[in-house]
Amino acid sequence: MTLATAGILSLGAGLGAGAALDRVVGPQPQASALGVISPDDAREAVGTPSPTPAPAPAEDAAAAGQGLWRVDGSGLPEVPDPVELVPPTPLPAPTPVEPEPDPDAVDADGLTLADREAGLLSTDVPETGSGELVVVPGEQEAPDPTRPVQTVRVEVEEGLDIDPQLFGATVMRILNDPRGWGADGSVSFARTDGEAQHRVQLVSPGTVDQTCAPLDTRGLYSCAIAGKAVINHMRWVRATTEFEDRTQYREYLINHEVGHLLGHGHVDCPAEGELAPLMQQQTVEVAPCVPNGWPFPEVEVPGET
Structure with missing residues (x-):
């Protein structure tokens, strides 16, 4: 070399x-x-190195492991026929939940739900009505016929802005409440539109004065006289400042006047801070006691706390 x-x-x-x-x-x-x-x-x-030859097209993309298909489109998977999509069954619309009515809410007529249930249609109080009494039609059996049953007829003076049926139902609900006069087993009340042992009348202040004479009601108070519990319509609508709760006052008013028909007289407040006895004149003054509408307030009522 x-x-x-x-x-x-x-x-x-x-x-x-x-x-x-x-x-x-x-x-x-x-x-x-x-x-x-x-x-x-x-x-x-x-010597000149040979260029790297380009890879030959894969005969089978799966074998080549490249996930590719032939340029001419052969080897593509079969595409299934389109599936007809069925729309899902729509769910039923939710039932709207009605809000619980507010018992203290005042409507356009100035009335609460409790006022409506007591029969009031407005807050109008005429000083003097027609003097004509209309018997509330219908009868209602005593809830406990094993006790001595006493009958009650409910009457409303014509011209008062009152629903007579609702007023009558309220009277009987109060009289037959577990805390009422029948709590000691002495009585159960039935309503009738015929002859009755007791009459509960809702009348205007002027008619109260006429019916209750010689008692001096002065258009302000109610009374019990000659088998009649005479309820002053003005008090049924407005109650008294001695009670914060008009429903409680209405309970007191019915029970107190019917209590007179059953032979109970007035009593005084026993001590400061105690519940007023039902037969105390609470329309005039409750203090130093606490307002009470029941003859037997200590009795428990099912469903109440």
Whole structure:
């Protein structure tokens, strides 16, 4: 081997290792101990590497593992026929929940729910009515016929802004309450529109004064006289400042006047802070006692706390 040949081979080996550099920067003349040699001469001496052949198209994309399909579209999976989508059955609309009525809310007529249930149609109070009494029709059996039964007829003065049926129902609810006069087993009340042992009348202030004479009611109070509990319509509507709760006052008013018909007289407040006895004149003054509408207030009522 001549010195020139050895130099060429040595340079060719170096060029083979740096072929990538040759492709990036382009052919450049190379210097050697024998002089300048061109890149073409060097490649001819050491051999030119063959370019990497491009991969043949995959015959089966699955086998090739590339997730590709042939260009001509063959080998694609079969597409199923479109499925007719059935819309889901709509859920029924939720039933709206009615809010609980506020018992203290006042309506456009200035009345609460309790006022309506007591028969009031407005807050109008005539000083004097027609004087004609209308019997509330209908009958109601005594809730406990094993006790002595006493009959009650309910009457309303014509012209008062009152629902007679609701007023009558309120009277009987109060009289037959577990805390009422029948709590000791002495009585149970039945309502009738015929002859009765007791009459409960709702009348105007002027008619109260006429009916209760010689008692001095002065258009302000109610009374019990000659088998009649005469309820002042003004008190049924407005109650009294001695009671904060008009419903409690109405309970007191019915029980107190019917208590007179049963033979009970007035009593005084026993001590400061105690419940007023039912037969205390609470319309006039409750203090130093606490208002009370029942003859037997200590009796527990089912469903109440």
